Amino acid sequence: MDMFDNKETTGLENLGEFGLIGHLTKNIKLKHPGSLKGVGDDAAVLDFAGKKVLLSTDMLLEGIHFDLSYTPLKHLGYKAIQVNLSDICAMNGTPTQVTVSIGVSSKFPLEAIEELYDGIYIACEKYNVDLVGGDTTSSRQGLVISVSVLGYADEQDIAYRNTAQEGDLLCVSGDLGGAYVGLQLLEREKMIYLENPKIQPDLEGKDYIIERQLKPESRKDIVELLRAIGVKPTSMIDVSDGLASEILHICNQSNKGCNLYEEKIPIDPMTYDTAREFNLDPTICALSGGEDYELLFTVKQSDYDKLKNQPDISIIGHITEASAGRNLVSRTGNVHELKAQGWNAFKGE
Amino acid sequence: MDMFDNKETTGLENLGEFGLIGHLTKNIKLKHPGSLKGVGDDAAVLDFAGKKVLLSTDMLLEGIHFDLSYTPLKHLGYKAIQVNLSDICAMNGTPTQVTVSIGVSSKFPLEAIEELYDGIYIACEKYNVDLVGGDTTSSRQGLVISVSVLGYADEQDIAYRNTAQEGDLLCVSGDLGGAYVGLQLLEREKMIYLENPKIQPDLEGKDYIIERQLKPESRKDIVELLRAIGVKPTSMIDVSDGLASEILHICNQSNKGCNLYEEKIPIDPMTYDTAREFNLDPTICALSGGEDYELLFTVKQSDYDKLKNQPDISIIGHITEASAGRNLVSRTGNVHELKAQGWNAFKGE
Numbered sequence: 001m002d003m004f005d006n007k008e009t010t011g012l013e014n015l016g017e018f019g020l021i022g023h024l025t026k027n028i029k030l031k032h033p034g035s036l037k038g039v040g041d042d043a044a045v046l047d048f049a050g051k052k053v054l055l056s057t058d059m060l061l062e063g064i065h066f067d068l069s070y071t072p073l074k075h076l077g078y079k080a081i082q083v084n085l086s087d088i089c090a091m092n093g094t095p096t097q098v099t100v101s102i103g104v105s106s107k108f109p110l111e112a113i114e115e116l117y118d119g120i121y122i123a124c125e126k127y128n129v130d131l132v133g134g135d136t137t138s139s140r141q142g143l144v145i146s147v148s149v150l151g152y153a154d155e156q157d158i159a160y161r162n163t164a165q166e167g168d169l170l171c172v173s174g175d176l177g178g179a180y181v182g183l184q185l186l187e188r189e190k191m192i193y194l195e196n197p198k199i200q201p202d203l204e205g206k207d208y209i210i211e212r213q214l215k216p217e218s219r220k221d222i223v224e225l226l227r228a229i230g231v232k233p234t235s236m237i238d239v240s241d242g243l244a245s246e247i248l249h250i251c252n253q254s255n256k257g258c259n260l261y262e263e264k265i266p267i268d269p270m271t272y273d274t275a276r277e278f279n280l281d282p283t284i285c286a287l288s289g290g291e292d293y294e295l296l297f298t299v300k301q302s303d304y305d306k307l308k309n310q311p312d313i314s315i316i317g318h319i320t321e322a323s324a325g326r327n328l329v330s331r332t333g334n335v336h337e338l339k340a341q342g343w344n345a346f347k348g349e
Numbered sequence: 350m351d352m353f354d355n356k357e358t359t360g361l362e363n364l365g366e367f368g369l370i371g372h373l374t375k376n377i378k379l380k381h382p383g384s385l386k387g388v389g390d391d392a393a394v395l396d397f398a399g400k401k402v403l404l405s406t407d408m409l410l411e412g413i414h415f416d417l418s419y420t421p422l423k424h425l426g427y428k429a430i431q432v433n434l435s436d437i438c439a440m441n442g443t444p445t446q447v448t449v450s451i452g453v454s455s456k457f458p459l460e461a462i463e464e465l466y467d468g469i470y471i472a473c474e475k476y477n478v479d480l481v482g483g484d485t486t487s488s489r490q491g492l493v494i495s496v497s498v499l500g501y502a503d504e505q506d507i508a509y510r511n512t513a514q515e516g517d518l519l520c521v522s523g524d525l526g527g528a529y530v531g532l533q534l535l536e537r538e539k540m541i542y543l544e545n546p547k548i549q550p551d552l553e554g555k556d557y558i559i560e561r562q563l564k565p566e567s568r569k570d571i572v573e574l575l576r577a578i579g580v581k582p583t584s585m586i587d588v589s590d591g592l593a594s595e596i597l598h599i600c601n602q603s604n605k606g607c608n609l610y611e612e613k614i615p616i617d618p619m620t621y622d623t624a625r626e627f628n629l630d631p632t633i634c635a636l637s638g639g640e641d642y643e644l645l646f647t648v649k650q651s652d653y654d655k656l657k658n659q660p661d662i663s664i665i666g667h668i669t670e671a672s673a674g675r676n677l678v679s680r681t682g683n684v685h686e687l688k689a690q691g692w693n694a695f696k697g698e
Contacts, residue, residue: 053402053499055446055481055497055499056482057448057482057483057495057497059451059484059486059493061452061489062489063489064486064487064488064489065486097404099404101406101408102408103408103493132404133405133406134406135408137408137410138413139410139413140410140411140491141489141491144408144410144493144495146406146450146495148404148406148448
């Protein structure tokens with residue numbers, strides 16, 4: 001009864017997540033005049049009578065996106081919402097509503113699910129977002145969380161991925177690599193615990209990077225800041241898969257090149273020091289670690305003066321013509337081709 | 350590291366799906382003026398500048414909602430969309446966009462996922478709906494599908510669950526129980542196959558009820574028909590958990606009673622005969638089987654003449670005051686209390 005027993009097949013592991021999405025969606029033709037933007041950006045853009053509605057969705061699976069042995073359920077609920085809000089922020093929009101679907105096995109007591117929803121509601125409250133629907137079902141294996149988010153923006157404010165222009169400045173909010181280094185720390189402590197459950201986790205003084213991993217914040221404040229100082233990003237994306245991967249999305253979809261300067265990449269001292277403890281290159285952690293949920297965006301050069309003194313925004317490079325390539329300029333001045341080595345959802349299985 | 354080891358806990362199996370949703374969402378306070386209706390109906394109703402946006406979401410998990418041993422992936426994709434479109438129809442709205450998130454293990458070759466998406470696209474095409482986003486990720490175990498759907502309606506057209514009035518006629522589209530009886534047939538053939546793989550499934554002449562289970566259709570046509578004949582339902586819901594459960598939703602949320610007449614419940618002859626083969630009461634199959642995705646609605650008595658000759662709509666009872674109770678009047682004239690024995694997502698684990 002397996003319909004693929006006698007056919008030549010293509011393994012998903014050869015495609016990767018983006019390849020699979022691209023493959024599956026390449027023949028879509030949008031039919032409604034209101035479907036202004038479908039698959040291919042952080043959120044779909046829909047026209048309902050003049051107002052633009054932003055819609056995005058993300059699914060989190062136990063064992064793939066989170067490990068319950070070190071992820072408190074309240075944090076997980078909080079993060080599930082933030083990950084989605086981040087997609088609306090990445091369109092330069094304002095998130096307004098979410099739906100949450102969960103699949104859960106009966107091994108979870110009610111109190112566990114309440115913890116999860118506590119985190120969900122705290123995130124919704126803090127970001128002024130309404131939970132307006134969802135689905136709850138049993139699951140045979142593991143916890144499944146699927147969130148959809150709606151938001152809005154005026155048409156002229158929406159920032160896509162494919163609209164970066166040559167000469168634009170490449171900017172990023174906050175700092176990078178912390179979520180990945182925090183994950184390494186949690187994984188190490190889990191291993192120690194599994195070997196000897198009497199040893200208590202040693203996370204002393206590492207609050208910042210642990211929070212970056214377990215309790216990220218979407219950068220709605222950056223969207224509001226840019227609006228307040230009169231800067232409209234020429235393109236924008238959130239950093240979920242690592243800086244390199246996101247820059248390449250903007251360059252590929254805008255058909256442009258870039259110069260990214262290693263020395264300009266913002267890395268928190270705790271991220272830096274902890275990466276070194278793990279014999280990791282902090283720059284690689286920023287480029288390929290992912291899950292930082294910062295905003296990566298491009299702005300016109302003429303906006304430089306408005307941004308240069310913003311403490312939470314770093315100018316890390318600029319956009320070039322496509323033929324100049326996508327370059328990482330190292331601290332020593334060497335030029336490397338920028339490559340995405342981000343998390344691949346299908347590798348390692 | 351298990352935070353519930355030393356606490357008294359409440360098992361999910363005691364709550365059931367509706368209890369859990371109710372419990373988890375009881376403290377929600379909608380904040381946006383645009384969040385007109387959140388949790389508690391088939392879809393959320395959102396106000397974006399005069400137009401009402403309808404949003405709903407449903408998750409399907411392997412081993413819970415579908416069995417891949419007899420569910421072709423193309424049908425599964427089709428059904429995943431229909432189940433969601435049905436929620437928008439149940440608001441008396443028009444579905445316009447969906448997002449689809451899937452979690453899939455690498456045991457599935459690309460061609461399998463293509464089959465799934467073929468079904469998704471066929472459903473979208475047939476119902477004039479755009480797929481505008483989603484998420485694709487790996488899953489450690491089993492296939493996970495989460496769909497969100499957006500639609501719209503003019504405010505005065507939206508049909509809620511809590512607005513049935515005393516004296517209203519209780520109506521249902523199509524026929525009921527077929528999806529459940531079709532499932533019994535598929536399960537029986539699976540058992541026979543597992544005992545002796547050389548025996549081919551015997552589904553000869555059972556196309557209709559097999560299709561009711563594997564390839565349901567949302568009743569967008571009924572929404573359009575009601576509009577065309579000038580009937581505005583006073584309340585509406587789709588039949589996903591069985592007729593009894595849905596009627597009780599309307600009665601409970603409207604604070605009303607009802608009389609439902611067994612002899613008026615529409616049951617297809619093939620459903621009837623096959624139910625009898627399985628020693629099942631066809632009426633119980635209609636009341637408690639679920640997954641028919643027909644529309645259950647109430648209308649004013651003054652609309653009777655507009656509906657009485659519609660071949661695809663049955664008038665099955667009427668709404669009473671709450672104190673009269675929720676009654677099933679049997680063919681022999683006996684009155685029973687109407688009870689929901691529908692599928693409970695947490696039972697049997």
